[in-house]
Amino acid sequence: MRNQLNVDWSTLPIPIDDGTLKHLQGKKLPEIKLNATDGAEIDLSLLKGLTVVYAYPRTGRPDEPVLDGWDVIPGARGCTPQSCAFRDHFTELTHAGVDRIFGLSTQDTAYQQEAVKRLELPFSLLSDDRLIFSGTLQLPTFHIKGLTLLKRFTMIIRDGTVLKIFYPVFPPDQNAAEVVNWLHINLSWKKARHVNNVPGLFACSTPAATTRMLLNSPASSCGFRRQDRLRYGHSRTADRPCKQRIDHRTAWRRQER
Numbered sequence: 001m002r003n004q005l006n007v008d009w010s011t012l013p014i015p016i017d018d019g020t021l022k023h024l025q026g027k028k029l030p031e032i033k034l035n036a037t038d039g040a041e042i043d044l045s046l047l048k049g050l051t052v053v054y055a056y057p058r059t060g061r062p063d064e065p066v067l068d069g070w071d072v073i074p075g076a077r078g079c080t081p082q083s084c085a086f087r088d089h090f091t092e093l094t095h096a097g098v099d100r101i102f103g104l105s106t107q108d109t110a111y112q113q114e115a116v117k118r119l120e121l122p123f124s125l126l127s128d129d130r131l132i133f134s135g136t137l138q139l140p141t142f143h144i145k146g147l148t149l150l151k152r153f154t155m156i157i158r159d160g161t162v163l164k165i166f167y168p169v170f171p172p173d174q175n176a177a178e179v180v181n182w183l184h185i186n187l188s189w190k191k192a193r194h195v196n197n198v199p200g201l202f203a204c205s206t207p208a209a210t211t212r213m214l215l216n217s218p219a220s221s222c223g224f225r226r227q228d229r230l231r232y233g234h235s236r237t238a239d240r241p242c243k244q245r246i247d248h249r250t251a252w253r254r255q256e257r
Contacts, residue, residue: 005081007173015168016076020140021153024162025256032133033105036124037113042102048155049099050187052128052156052179055139056082057149058107058173059115067145075152078172080104082152083119091123094181102126106134106141106149120167140167154179 014111029045036042044051056079060066071077083103086093092120093101105112112125121238128134131148140151153202154175164182 005084006060007078007081007171007215007218009078009171012071012077013074015151016038016169017168018140020138020151021165021167023166024137026162026190027137028161029157030133032136032137034126034128036102037109038124040124042124042126044102044157047100047157048154048159050158050183051095052086052093052098052154052167052239053104054082054086054102054152054154054175055104055150056152057118057142058105058147059083059112061114061118065081071144073144075168075170075172076144076149078170079150080115080119080176082169083115083121085173085176086123087119087121089180093176093183098183098188104128104133106131106147122168134206151155156182184186206248 031043031045033041033043033215040147044053057076059079086101090097101123102222103112103121103123105125106128108129109127112127116125128150130143130177133139134148134150138152144148146212150165152167152169152172154169155162156164156179164186166182167179231240
């Protein structure tokens with residue numbers, strides 16, 4: 001029995017981008033229902049808001065031997081570390097605006113339910129065991145020991161349309177953090193909040209985003225200097241600058257609470 005979480009990624013072959021998922025960027029997903037481990041039927045095309053779906057080949061079990069040749073397939077190893085990473089980053093992802101997270105594989109629901117329970121995942125896994133979803137979207141797969149398995153990739157979906165594709169994914173245990181970072185950089189302005197209860201002054205999801213927002217805020221009628229707006233902030237609802245100094249890192253941490 002080997003440890004499924006402690007993996008030396010430097011000893012494994014690195015997957016390459018073969019271009020098989022370029023057609024998904026900006027694509028509206030088809031109306032296909034997938035069985036979830038919580039008993040629901042999920043149609044990703046109908047979900048509103050932000051959805052993250054990470055596709056993986058297959059999770060193993062501690063009491064089962066690894067498939068022969070598994071570690072020599074680029075990108076095959078790491079399904080358990082990837083799932084655990086999304087579990088551990090679950091709160092960060094929801095704070096970044098994600099409404100729901102799913103794992104996706106071609107394993108059947110009963111097999112996936114064991115993984116959800118054993119790994120204590122706070123989200124459901126989706127089964128494409130009939131390969132309808134994979135076939136319709138022409139998702140990349142590979143074959144081993146009579147099994148058809150998905151290559152590893154992650155989708156960020158907004159209102160049923162693919163917003164972002166991560167492919168290839170390596171190492172798998174860093175994928176959840178990559179998704180969090182991408183959301184902060186690209187969608188942080190949509191989650192702007194007031195800083196220190198000052199009307200018109202906002203903090204975004206990262207200190208850098210907050211700084212960019214302050215730099216680009218409109219000048220006031222009193223001609224408050226651009227560099228001073230960066231230091232002190234500026235109220236868009238008054239004709240004078242806010243005298244309250246802003247610590248951007250403190251504002252960012254306050255938002256995360």
